[in-house]
Amino acid sequence: MIRKLNRVIQDFLRPIRLELGRKIWDKKSEKHLELIKNNRVDMSRVKSILFLRYDGKIGDMVINTLMFREIQKRYPDIRIGVVSRGAATDIIKFNPHIDIIYNYKKGKESELASEIAKENYDVLIDFSEMLRVNQMKFINLCKAKINIGLDKKDWDLFDLSYEKNYEKHITDMYKNVLNTLGIENPNLDYEIHTGMIVKDEIKRRLRELGNPESIVILNPYAASKHRSFNIEKILEISCKVLKDSKSMLIFIGESSKKSEIEGIIEVLGDRDRVKYPTLSGILEVVELIKHADYVITPDTSIVHIGVAEKLPMTAVYRLDTGDNNSVVWGPNSPLVKQIFSKDIAAIGEEADINKFDIREIGV
Incomplete structure (x- = not known):
């Protein structure tokens, strides 16, 4: 009851905080219109670009890698910086197209923005659908010459705005951003570099x-938990893999799931063919996936990692309920079989991803 009441209060206060934050931070002390030509960035004047990916989402960062490569391919002398957070930073740790990575910490925005402002970036690109107050403040204090944002036409803080088509895959949005930077017909493949130490370890x-x-x-x-497979479904999928193929079945999952996975392996009773290796960080997960012949996963960052490695997969999604998630954030690869749970959520509840027929899974 207390949690529900707190959620109601926060929902009431959020628009008030956002409106107040915008009154304070939605402004730009200096406009650099010389860097804009025909509603695009005049790239002949650009020496540096800063990407803001402070949400910490691994899958989003995987997809974002296409932009770093395409920009450097077209403009090899431009310096690329990326603001990142958490495990998403590891995805770009060894990326050869990025010159510097800034570690974003909530509550430390002013210190980081001050460091970035000294670099005098020409272009800043933000990907937030809704800016929180601390993010508005951060962008303002970074003091880039040109700020580009999603659906920000009516903002003073932003000089250029791009759109997201909710009927198309997210890469269409990134293509729009690249178009703003003068890049036509980009290669939309993702890429992840893991480094020699990780390769040798795997x-x-x-x-x-x-x-x-x-x-x-x-x-x-x-x-x-609503997007995770339950134990019954994990056992069903595992039995199908062991029956329909001669492959070794390898589980991946956070260490907090170790006892559950080991219990599942005990029930399956085939320790020669079913394994759960202890992995250290997302890059070891990526490198292990590179050695796989097939991947089975619910709607997670693993989908995008598998697409980056051009692997055949089965990806399980819940039915869309107006957000078109399975299209916008889907695999977008002919190698991936996308199947859907048949569960329809009651009002106020979340749909269960486990309501699908395992016979749809390919191996």
Whole structure:
């Protein structure tokens, strides 16, 4: 009851805070119209671009990698900086198209913005659908010459705005941004660089597993329990993989799920073919996925990692309820079979992803 009341209060206060924050931070002390030509950035004058990816979302960062490559390919002398947070930073840790990564910490926006302002960035690109007050403040204090944002036509803080088409894949939006930077017909493939230490570590782990000839990776878990496979479904999927293929079945999942996964392996009773290696960080997960022949996952960042590695997959989604999530954030790859839970959520509840037929899963 207290939690529900607090949510109601926060929902009431949010628009008030946002309106107040905008009155304070939605402004720009200096406009650099010389950098804008025909509603695009005049790239002949640009020496540096800053990307804001402070949401910490791994999948979003994976998709964003296409932009870093395409910009450097077209403009090799432009300096690229990225503001990132959490595990998403590891996705770009070894990216050769990025010159500097800034670590974003909530509550420390002023200090980081002051550091960035000294770099005098020509262009700042933000991807937020809704700016929180601390983000407005951060963008204002970064003092880039040109700020570009999503649906920000009526903002003083932003000089250029781009749109998101909710009927198309998210890469269409990134293509629009690249178009604003004078890049036509970009390559929309994602890429992840893991580094030699991680590559060698995963090779060592695979040797310990007997260098299996074929691997199926099962990722049962998502950030929400409503988007994660339950134990019954995990067992059904596992039995299908073991029956329909000769592959080794490898589970991936956070260490907090270790006891649950080990219990599942015990029930399956085939420790020679079913494994759960302890992995350290998202890059080891990426490198292990590179060695897989097939991946099975709910709607998570693993979908986008698998697409980056051009792997065949089965990706399980809940039915769209007006947000078109399965299109906008779907796999966008002919190698991926997208299947859907048939559960329809009651009002105020979330749909269960486990209401699908495992016979739809390919191996």
